[in-house]
Amino acid sequence: MSPEFSEQTKKAIAEIVARYPKKEAALLPVLHAAQREFGYISRATEKSVAGLLEISPAKVHEVVTFYTMYNRQPVGRYHVQICSNLSCSLLGAGSLIDHLSEKLGIQPGETTPDQKFTFSLVQCLGACEQAPCMMVNFEYFGNLDTPKIDEILDNLE
Amino acid sequence: MEDKAISHFFKQDGAHTLAFYLNQNGYEQAKKALKELTPEDLLNQVKAANLRGRGGAGFPAGVKWGFVPQGGDKPKYLCVNADEGEPGTFKDRYIMTYAPHRLLEGIIISCFCVGINTAYIYIRGEYENVAQRLETAIDEARAQGFLGKNILDSGFDLEVYVHRGAGAYICGEETALLESLEGKRGNPRLKPPFPASIGLFQCPTVINNVETIANIPLILHHGPEWFCNQGLPKDGGTRLFGVSGPVKKPGVYELPVGASLKDLIFTHAGGMQDGKTLKAVIPGGMSAPILKPDEIDITLDGDSLMEAKSMLGSGAVIVIDEDASMLEVLRIVAEFYSHESCGQCTPCRVGNPWIRKTVKRMAEGKGRRGDIENIRRVANNILGKTLCPLGDAAALPILALTEKFKEELETSLSD
Numbered sequence: 427m428s429p430e431f432s433e434q435t436k437k438a439i440a441e442i443v444a445r446y447p448k449k450e451a452a453l454l455p456v457l458h459a460a461q462r463e464f465g466y467i468s469r470a471t472e473k474s475v476a477g478l479l480e481i482s483p484a485k486v487h488e489v490v491t492f493y494t495m496y497n498r499q500p501v502g503r504y505h506v507q508i509c510s511n512l513s514c515s516l517l518g519a520g521s522l523i524d525h526l527s528e529k530l531g532i533q534p535g536e537t538t539p540d541q542k543f544t545f546s547l548v549q550c551l552g553a554c555e556q557a558p559c560m561m562v563n564f565e566y567f568g569n570l571d572t573p574k575i576d577e578i579l580d581n582l583e
Numbered sequence: 584m585e586d587k588a589i590s591h592f593f594k595q596d597g598a599h600t601l602a603f604y605l606n607q608n609g610y611e612q613a614k615k616a617l618k619e620l621t622p623e624d625l626l627n628q629v630k631a632a633n634l635r636g637r638g639g640a641g642f643p644a645g646v647k648w649g650f651v652p653q654g655g656d657k658p659k660y661l662c663v664n665a666d667e668g669e670p671g672t673f674k675d676r677y678i679m680t681y682a683p684h685r686l687l688e689g690i691i692i693s694c695f696c697v698g699i700n701t702a703y704i705y706i707r708g709e710y711e712n713v714a715q716r717l718e719t720a721i722d723e724a725r726a727q728g729f730l731g732k733n734i735l736d737s738g739f740d741l742e743v744y745v746h747r748g749a750g751a752y753i754c755g756e757e758t759a760l761l762e763s764l765e766g767k768r769g770n771p772r773l774k775p776p777f778p779a780s781i782g783l784f785q786c787p788t789v790i791n792n793v794e795t796i797a798n799i800p801l802i803l804h805h806g807p808e809w810f811c812n813q814g815l816p817k818d819g820g821t822r823l824f825g826v827s828g829p830v831k832k833p834g835v836y837e838l839p840v841g842a843s844l845k846d847l848i849f850t851h852a853g854g855m856q857d858g859k860t861l862k863a864v865i866p867g868g869m870s871a872p873i874l875k876p877d878e879i880d881i882t883l884d885g886d887s888l889m890e891a892k893s894m895l896g897s898g899a900v901i902v903i904d905e906d907a908s909m910l911e912v913l914r915i916v917a918e919f920y921s922h923e924s925c926g927q928c929t930p931c932r933v934g935n936p937w938i939r940k941t942v943k944r945m946a947e948g949k950g951r952r953g954d955i956e957n958i959r960r961v962a963n964n965i966l967g968k969t970l971c972p973l974g975d976a977a978a979l980p981i982l983a984l985t986e987k988f989k990e991e992l993e994t995s996l997s998d
């Protein structure tokens with residue numbers, strides 16, 4: 427069954443589409459909107475988006491798999507993405523990654539059984555002056571150490 | 584505008600609001616451009632300023648704009664490159680966070696100069712909060728009549744849209760960016776044709792970095808001569824340098840083009856953290872070949888870094904200390920390019936993962952004699968043999984690392 431977009435998302439999508447001379451160009455932002463609504467992009471969502479933008483589902487799938495930010499499986503309520511690139515590693519990201527793995531009891535790429543956390547390693551987040559840093563959903567946290575990570579995660583509902 | 588620096592607004596409370604910007608005589612230069620100047624006047628000023636692109640390649644902005652064919656019935660586009668994916672780079676985030684209106688003012692002037700009525704700001708997907716700030720600024724500017732139809736009664740129309748990427752470094756490459764904006768995978772296009780003639784939606788397109796565009800109001804306000812005097816005669820203005828790694832004060836520093844790399848690290852960024860000693864510097868984002876401590880007495884401009892066989896790139900300076908293992912640095916570099924290759928060309932698609940696997944094996948203590956030579960051979964086979972510059976961006980730093988730190992890397996090899 428195809429997932430139904432909410433009225434609000436439909437309205438947002440119509441606004442997005444109007445920004446481009448070709449409908450298809452709205453694909454990335456429309457996928458962002460779909461992910462905001464459903465949490466991830468399922469094959470069924472790909473089909474609905476394809477229908478909306480009048481392109482083939484195969485084309486949508488090709489795009490969804492090219493970009494790292496589209497989740498193809500459900501993720502936890504909090505997506506913890508820690509930077510494993512150079513500036514962060516020079517300032518201790520490696521041990522923080524181990525700490526997160528241990529604290530959450532999962533490996534990078536996995537979700538906790540209670541669906542609260544998904545934990546991922548990512549490339550440079552563009553916040554290297556605050557290295558080591560991570561993102562929880564769309565919020566940035568920098569100058570991390572283990573106590574700070576504990577405080578951030580322990581304060582999440 | 585009292586300020587003479589791009590970073591003037593950084594970290595000031597409320598600097599991102601229209602009220603604040605107007606208080607600083609914001610949008611006066613856009614008014615002047617639209618009401619008093621012709622596109623030709625503007626182009627001459629930008630050319631005379633010798634403003635070089637701040638995104639990586641350092642191409643003169645005025646020359647690029649001049650390539651756009653005038654007349655014709657196709658629409659033209661501006662794409663502002665806010666992808667900021669080069670590891671070590673975070674300067675454009677400061678401009679968009681603290682001075683979104685300066686960027687918009689730059690966009691208005693640039694579009695008026697080239698005859699463009701639609702601009703897209705392509706921003707990396709992770710910068711969701713920054714994108715929202717830009718959207719708010721666009722709404723404010725539109726409400727005040729600085730964007731939309733018939734701006735300030737000049738007869739000039741301009742729409743600006745924010746377009747978020749979705750996590751792919753290659754989309755910072757200008758033709759991959761165009762593909763991505765068209766709703767496709769970010770596969771770079773073959774050049775020529777160049778985007779100036781056939782770009783977004785097959786129409787003439789200008790692509791410039793955020794910092795490049797944010798300089799335009801300053802050039803107009805203070806004049807091209809002032810701008811050149813700020814930097815070097817052939818490379819005008821200041822640059823935003825991002826310093827990261829184990830220094831006392833990591834952050835973004837605005838210095839004239841041609842400032843000293845040593846001063847940037849040891850004076851502005853406060854030098855090394857206590858107990859750390861300098862081992863190496865990557866001077867222009869991860870794609871820039873690494874420098875040893877005895878090579879950093881150098882000026883920060885495209886030409887002198889090229890002479891040192893490195894590059895100024897995005898002005899992102901990554902400082903590496905003696906405690907860091909160069910094998911680990913090499914592993915991170917190889918991992919990054921292997922992850923980010925779009926897969927269109929064989930040398931890049933096959934070579935980078937091969938290098939990544941070999942370095943990983945070395946890091947696991949299973950390195951073999953000949954590994955480093957083989958890595959260099961594969962890197963040399965990527966160099967100059969790919970469709971887009973990502974191939975070279977991977978090969979050059981790997982070649983520099985394996986040359987300059989060969990001895991250290993060799994200690995990880997068993998017999």
Ligand SMILES: Cc1cc2nc3c(=O)[nH]c(=O)nc-3n(C[C@H](O)[C@H](O)[C@H](O)COP(=O)(O)O)c2cc1C
Nearest residue numbers: 636637638664666667668755756757791792795972
């Ligand atoms: C792999 C790759 C990634 C790039 N990433 C960026 C980027 O994130 N931001 C940027 O402004 N330019 C980036 N560039 C450079 C662009 O291709 C282009 O030269 C630049 O946006 C032009 O603007 P400028 O002349 O104002 O610098 C990248 C180039 C390559 C090859």
Ligand code: SF4
Nearest residue numbers: 925927928931969971
């Ligand atoms: S060099 Fe690499 S990233 Fe660039 S087009 Fe070829 S495969 Fe893609």
Ligand code: FES
Nearest residue numbers: 509514550551554
């Ligand atoms: S290296 Fe971690 S944010 Fe840039």
